[in-house]
Amino acid sequence: MNYAIIGFGAIGQALARAFARSNIDVAVASRRTPEALLPQAQAIGPTVTPTTLQDALKADVIFLAVLFEGHREVAKALPDWQGKTVVDAMNGFEGLSSADVAKAFPGARWVKGFNHLPARTLAADPNVNGSRRVVFLSSDDEAAAAQVTDLARQLGFAPVHLGKLEEGGALVQVLDKSWAPLIFQDLFKNEPARPATPAAA
Numbered sequence: 001m002n003y004a005i006i007g008f009g010a011i012g013q014a015l016a017r018a019f020a021r022s023n024i025d026v027a028v029a030s031r032r033t034p035e036a037l038l039p040q041a042q043a044i045g046p047t048v049t050p051t052t053l054q055d056a057l058k059a060d061v062i063f064l065a066v067l068f069e070g071h072r073e074v075a076k077a078l079p080d081w082q083g084k085t086v087v088d089a090m091n092g093f094e095g096l097s098s099a100d101v102a103k104a105f106p107g108a109r110w111v112k113g114f115n116h117l118p119a120r121t122l123a124a125d126p127n128v129n130g131s132r133r134v135v136f137l138s139s140d141d142e143a144a145a146a147q148v149t150d151l152a153r154q155l156g157f158a159p160v161h162l163g164k165l166e167e168g169g170a171l172v173q174v175l176d177k178s179w180a181p182l183i184f185q186d187l188f189k190n191e192p193a194r195p196a197t198p199a200a201a
Contacts (some may be wrong), residue, residue, distance in 0.1 A: 007065035008183035020045030029056035082107035109144035138168035
């Protein structure tokens, strides 16, 4: 299974830190060149590899961490998103829900998640005093939700599934100036942390 993060701002870097902490390889890409991303990637860890957008899009699971207005440009990078699991880690400020955004990515298996926490919190070690930080997930695709649930556990988080995009996604979605009830709720579950996965050879 290959992973990529599109967008290397605060949220993208926070996600990259989670991958590095768990010793899982991840490609990162943005509008900037791979060479421009290299110093930040190296500072995070050796499992974080800057690449081009087109190479990042070859991954099986893609985290969408661009500024909201940038998602349409990413969507146009592939004519068909069939076979890709996309994790929507954005927050919308144009009155569009995650279900609306998913329509721009035809064929993608869409999961809303990792968006309700500030970047600094998301970047921190999720294992605190024997409890694990909760991340909320929503999806209309049960298989994709299970896939991202497993990955979230590998990254050290305690995933909580909120149901389908229209219902569960609304609980963690920022729409214009409207803040959903679970935004910024930093919650923990008393579950044992999962051992880190060895890096791929």
